[in-house]
Amino acid sequence: MDEILDKYDAKVAKGLAFLRRRITGQYEVDDFGLDSDLTEHVFHPVLRLLYKNWFRTEVSGTEHLPADGGALVVANHSGTIALDALMLCLAVHDEHPAHRFLRLLAADFVFRLPMVSELARKSGATLACNPDVDRLLHEGHLVGVFPEGFKGVGKHFAERYKLQRFGRAGFVSVALRNKAPILPAAIVGAEEIYPKLGNIKPLARLLGAPYFPVTPTFPWLGPLGLVPLPSKWLIHFGEPIDTTPWSDQADDPAVVFNLADQVRETIQGMLGELLQRRPDPFME
Amino acid sequence: MEMSTAPRVVVVTGVSRFLGAHIAAQIASDPRVERVIGMDRVDPPDSYRELLDRVELRRVDLTRGSGNTMAKLGAEAVVHLAVMSSPDPATGKNQGGRPAMKEQNVIGTMHLLAACQQTPTLKRLVVRSSTAAYGASFRDPAVFTEDTEAREVPRGGYARDILDIEGYVRGFRRRRPGVTATVLRFAPFVGPTAETVLLRYFAQPMVATVLGRDPRLQFIHIDDALEILRRSVVEDHPGTFNVAGPGVITLSQALRRAGRVSLPLVEPLLQAATKLGGVSLDQVELFVHGRVVDTSKLSKEFGFVPRSTRVAFDDFIKAHQDGTVVTPERVDSLMRMIRGVRLGRDSR
Numbered sequence: 001m002d003e004i005l006d007k008y009d010a011k012v013a014k015g016l017a018f019l020r021r022r023i024t025g026q027y028e029v030d031d032f033g034l035d036s037d038l039t040e041h042v043f044h045p046v047l048r049l050l051y052k053n054w055f056r057t058e059v060s061g062t063e064h065l066p067a068d069g070g071a072l073v074v075a076n077h078s079g080t081i082a083l084d085a086l087m088l089c090l091a092v093h094d095e096h097p098a099h100r101f102l103r104l105l106a107a108d109f110v111f112r113l114p115m116v117s118e119l120a121r122k123s124g125a126t127l128a129c130n131p132d133v134d135r136l137l138h139e140g141h142l143v144g145v146f147p148e149g150f151k152g153v154g155k156h157f158a159e160r161y162k163l164q165r166f167g168r169a170g171f172v173s174v175a176l177r178n179k180a181p182i183l184p185a186a187i188v189g190a191e192e193i194y195p196k197l198g199n200i201k202p203l204a205r206l207l208g209a210p211y212f213p214v215t216p217t218f219p220w221l222g223p224l225g226l227v228p229l230p231s232k233w234l235i236h237f238g239e240p241i242d243t244t245p246w247s248d249q250a251d252d253p254a255v256v257f258n259l260a261d262q263v264r265e266t267i268q269g270m271l272g273e274l275l276q277r278r279p280d281p282f283m284e
Numbered sequence: 285m286e287m288s289t290a291p292r293v294v295v296v297t298g299v300s301r302f303l304g305a306h307i308a309a310q311i312a313s314d315p316r317v318e319r320v321i322g323m324d325r326v327d328p329p330d331s332y333r334e335l336l337d338r339v340e341l342r343r344v345d346l347t348r349g350s351g352n353t354m355a356k357l358g359a360e361a362v363v364h365l366a367v368m369s370s371p372d373p374a375t376g377k378n379q380g381g382r383p384a385m386k387e388q389n390v391i392g393t394m395h396l397l398a399a400c401q402q403t404p405t406l407k408r409l410v411v412r413s414s415t416a417a418y419g420a421s422f423r424d425p426a427v428f429t430e431d432t433e434a435r436e437v438p439r440g441g442y443a444r445d446i447l448d449i450e451g452y453v454r455g456f457r458r459r460r461p462g463v464t465a466t467v468l469r470f471a472p473f474v475g476p477t478a479e480t481v482l483l484r485y486f487a488q489p490m491v492a493t494v495l496g497r498d499p500r501l502q503f504i505h506i507d508d509a510l511e512i513l514r515r516s517v518v519e520d521h522p523g524t525f526n527v528a529g530p531g532v533i534t535l536s537q538a539l540r541r542a543g544r545v546s547l548p549l550v551e552p553l554l555q556a557a558t559k560l561g562g563v564s565l566d567q568v569e570l571f572v573h574g575r576v577v578d579t580s581k582l583s584k585e586f587g588f589v590p591r592s593t594r595v596a597f598d599d600f601i602k603a604h605q606d607g608t609v610v611t612p613e614r615v616d617s618l619m620r621m622i623r624g625v626r627l628g629r630d631s632r
Contacts (some may be wrong), residue, residue, distance in 0.1 A: 024612045025540030029532050032426045033500050111422045114496025130427035
């Protein structure tokens with residue numbers, strides 16, 4: 001009994017210490033706006049409920065994540081709402097001994113929205129633009145990119161686990177320019193959380209959003225439709241791709257597209273393997 | 285070696301205000317400088333009289349041109365600080381406000397640069413600019429380096445003036461390549477004695493902010509700003525430099541550290557409040573977008589690292605304790621109360 005009380009006591013004391021730091025402003029924020037105190041003590045615990053209990057996430061290949069220094073983690077994007085990005089951050093932070101923060105690159109749309117923009121910045125995300133990525137890599141951060149962008153998150157359920165085009169493959173030029181390794185990552189499970197079956201374009205235009213999704217539960221069930229379906233998630237980090245041999249060819253489209261294709265095929269292959277390990281998204 | 289580079293005759297504009305008065309006094313106390321001439325539209329307040337006893341004061345309205353005063357004085361360095369970041373509340377209704385501010389900033393700078401161009405003795409020009417030069421847009425990078433260009437024309441009047449001023453300085457550089465021109469883009473000033481509109485805003489017990497926005501801010505300690513200015517006058521530092529304290533503080537964090545209470549308002553409401561005064565569009569833009577600059581070029585060129593944004597801001601807090609609502613002591617006593625009652629056990 002006393003042991004339980006002591007444990008509870010320690011928790012309360014920790015909570016109070018956190019509150020004191022927050023109320024008096026005694027915490028650090030980095031140049032990009034990452035508030036690691038808030039992220040580790042508020043955002044992560046909330047996301048961890050989804051990560052562990054709801055999605056039962058299993059992670060493999062964390063030995064490929066570097067313990068320090070800059071690298072570009074490149075993953076597939078899906079799920080209508082970018083929950084996969086948040087889960088990837090948590091996987092990197094929780095499953096690797098160095099507990100590194102994955103610094104996400106987000107579209108400018110994210111920074112236009114009040115609240116959302118601040119949540120993004122405080123959790124370590126920044127605008128997907130060359131000066132910011134260069135600075136992050138130069139300072140030795142792990143940077144997370146989803147080259148498919150909206151084409152990936154917003155794709156129809158029928159297109160699940162089919163990697164979309166990588167666009168200009170700007171991430172390859174960035175990696176070459178900064179001599180940073182590219183780490184391919186595959187995320188299985190996010191495709192089933194909000195199966196997007198349709199898109200109400202006029203509403204999307206009205207809200208200034210890239211799309212207005214229709215899923216089996218949204219908008220029919222109202223706010224209840226926002227509850228993600230409890231699919232089983234698997235995340236795998238592949239072997240890093242060394243970019244130093246081409247570091248002086250960052251502006252050569254042939255080299256860039258070649259490497260982008262290589263990364264794309266690697267991720268597609270990893271997705272296939274993960275899907276074989278998880279034949280049914282809602283079992284286990 | 286440095287001896288030979290110090291100018292003998294220095295002209296400082298905007299001498300009736302804090303920055304101008306203090307830098308004029310500092311330069312006047314340098315034995316290598318023979319004359320310091322302080323210019324302004326109005327006489328400095330009496331409180332600066334002692335400080336400025338070695339500075340020759342001249343009443344010059346830059347917006348009407350200064351003729352050939354500069355050439356007659358044989359000015360070797362000109363420090364242009366007569367740039368206003370907000371309308372002067374001290375001037376009368378009919379001559380103040382934003383039009384007067386723009387007149388002073390833009391027309392004043394044009395006339396000053398024209399006078400500088402006709403001063404053959406001139407070796408050095410130092411101009412006060414601001415990090416507002418980067419404008420504010422959702423597509424901005426997180427950190428601005430000196431070569432970042434504003435993506436959109438800023439809404440704020442001060443930011444627009446700054447862009448104009450820097451444009452005129454670029455023209456001056458082309459016409460007088462022999463003159464070392466230093467443009468200093470200052471972050472907002474803080475310090476125990478600095479008096480700016482932004483600081484007066486922070487000194488209130490309750491501070492209006494923008495709902496859903498928590499901008500990253502940077503400050504420069506007024507003493508460090510003076511040191512950078514001094515070095516720009518007595519040493520050669522050509523170019524444009526960000527002048528800010530390294531590191532970042534968010535608006536909410538700044539208010540918490542200062543023990544102030546924030547009052548979040550939706551952006552249109554705060555924007556509407558700009559018409560009533562007390563808040564400017566420049567400030568609304570700062571409160572939505574925030575502004576962080578890279579200072580590595582500054583520290584490399586000047587061999588000087590200003591105190592960090594956090595330390596600089598804390599110095600301001602210490603001097604403005606009276607508006608504090610939440611103090612660490614008050615939080616601590618509350619925490620002790622909670623600790624005392626929890627589980628009926630006392631653990632200290």
